[in-house]
Amino acid sequence: MNLSWLTPADRLSALPPYVFARLDELKARAREQGLDLIDLGMGNPDGPTPQPVVESAIAALQDSANHGYPPFEGTASFRRAITAWYLRRYGVELDPDGEALPLLGSKEGLTHLAIAYINPGDLVLVPSPAYPAHFRGPLIAGGKIHSLILKPENDWLIDLAAIPDAIAERAKILYFNYPNNPTAATAPREFFEDIVAFARRHEILLVHDLCYAELAFDGYHPTSLLEIPGAKEIGVEFHTLSKTYNMAGWRVGFVVGNRHIIQGLRTLKTNLDYGIFAALQTAAETALQLPDVYLHEVQARYRTRRDFLIEGFSQLGWKIPKTRATMYLWAPCPPGVGSTDFALSVLQQTGVVVTPGNAFGAGGEGYMRISLIAECDRLQQALQRLHQAGIRYESAVMEPTDVTL
Numbered sequence: 001m002n003l004s005w006l007t008p009a010d011r012l013s014a015l016p017p018y019v020f021a022r023l024d025e026l027k028a029r030a031r032e033q034g035l036d037l038i039d040l041g042m043g044n045p046d047g048p049t050p051q052p053v054v055e056s057a058i059a060a061l062q063d064s065a066n067h068g069y070p071p072f073e074g075t076a077s078f079r080r081a082i083t084a085w086y087l088r089r090y091g092v093e094l095d096p097d098g099e100a101l102p103l104l105g106s107k108e109g110l111t112h113l114a115i116a117y118i119n120p121g122d123l124v125l126v127p128s129p130a131y132p133a134h135f136r137g138p139l140i141a142g143g144k145i146h147s148l149i150l151k152p153e154n155d156w157l158i159d160l161a162a163i164p165d166a167i168a169e170r171a172k173i174l175y176f177n178y179p180n181n182p183t184a185a186t187a188p189r190e191f192f193e194d195i196v197a198f199a200r201r202h203e204i205l206l207v208h209d210l211c212y213a214e215l216a217f218d219g220y221h222p223t224s225l226l227e228i229p230g231a232k233e234i235g236v237e238f239h240t241l242s243k244t245y246n247m248a249g250w251r252v253g254f255v256v257g258n259r260h261i262i263q264g265l266r267t268l269k270t271n272l273d274y275g276i277f278a279a280l281q282t283a284a285e286t287a288l289q290l291p292d293v294y295l296h297e298v299q300a301r302y303r304t305r306r307d308f309l310i311e312g313f314s315q316l317g318w319k320i321p322k323t324r325a326t327m328y329l330w331a332p333c334p335p336g337v338g339s340t341d342f343a344l345s346v347l348q349q350t351g352v353v354v355t356p357g358n359a360f361g362a363g364g365e366g367y368m369r370i371s372l373i374a375e376c377d378r379l380q381q382a383l384q385r386l387h388q389a390g391i392r393y394e395s396a397v398m399e400p401t402d403v404t405l
């Protein structure tokens with residue numbers, strides 16, 4: 001039967017395959033074969049949501065005032081909690097009525113921002129590698145992506161000087177993200193000053209994803225875009241509760257910054273959704289008000305795993321620099337081995353799942369991302385299996401594979 005009448009819109013065929021979905025299929029197949037998978041592939045935090053947040057949600061559930069449609073723009077009380085948190089963390093005042101908007105997770109907002117602002121053919125600057133929503137949103141909107149290739153010799157920072165003037169003049173939006181997923185790179189404050197100056201000079205809407213605002217170690221404090229003078233005139237910043245508070249399933253994030261940009265996103269969303277269940281907005285307020293000791297515990301947990309894995313991988317011949325933030329390690333695949341082949345081979349030989357770097361764009365080719373989402377005893381098992389399979393940085397034993405991602 002001819003199924004052409006069921007063909008989805010062109011905007012979907014513009015998308016490259018979602019590698020995570022493919023990896024999921026392969027993982028399911030490996031599980032069927034009885035493999036005990038150690039999944040360090042996803043960015044899904046493994047801990048429970050803090051108990052005070054859960055209790056606050058339970059109490060809010062009992063209040064029937066929360067059972068109807070929430071306000072489009074989020075509850076006033078959650079928006080005030082967002083701006084109070086922002087003031088406390090970064091010393092910058094924001095207007096809860098217009099400069100902060102709750103989102104159904106930051107991925108939703110990052111993607112919808114593209115749909116609200118990009119016309120077909122508009123040029124969008126996106127690093128490669130990048131978090132997939134940063135290029136998939138613009139692609140769905142019909143935008144043209146100009147990739148900014150990140151390189152180890154630049155510490156995975158965007159090389160602004162390498163962007164041709166003609167490209168910068170045409171660009172409508174620049175997406176960026178430090179501390180970075182997937183490279184775990186951090187950017188110094190001067191970089192933020194440079195990128196704000198660049199965006200102002202070329203009149204580019206600047207979108208910063210500060211997903212890892214709190215997951216930083218060894219005294220490092222990530223910079224927020226809006227700390228930079230002038231940033232609010234041209235930019236917005238996305239935040240999420242998913243990672244810091246182990247709330248990935250709750251779908252709560254927010255955007256702060258330029259009120260005109262936020263208004264455009266809000267106008268689109270008014271036509272699409274009603275925002276977050278009000279009871280969950282109450283719980284999210286509780287999360288943002290947790291004492292810092294909670295953050296210190298989370299940070300210590302990831303730092304311990306980071307140190308454990310970096311040491312373990314060094315015994316397998318890998319030199320992985322110490323990261324200062326995020327829940328990832330970013331490591332080269334053995335010389336001459338492609339990311340997909342390497343990740344599949346590791347999965348098939350050991351049941352350990354890592355993400356091939358090219359899942360984040362061509363600029364990630366030759367690397368793998370390892371998520372710090374298991375306890376050290378489990379990480380130890382992963383290392384042992386790599387060791388037993390003879391997988392080392394210099395001399396990975398590669399089995400031919402007929403599976404293609």
Ligand SMILES: *Cc1c(COP(=O)(O)O)cnc(C)c1O
Nearest residue numbers: 105106107131181211240242253
């Ligand atoms: C995990 C992640 C997100 C997604 O956050 P949600 O709020 O759960 O949608 C966004 N950006 C980056 C860089 C991430 O790693």
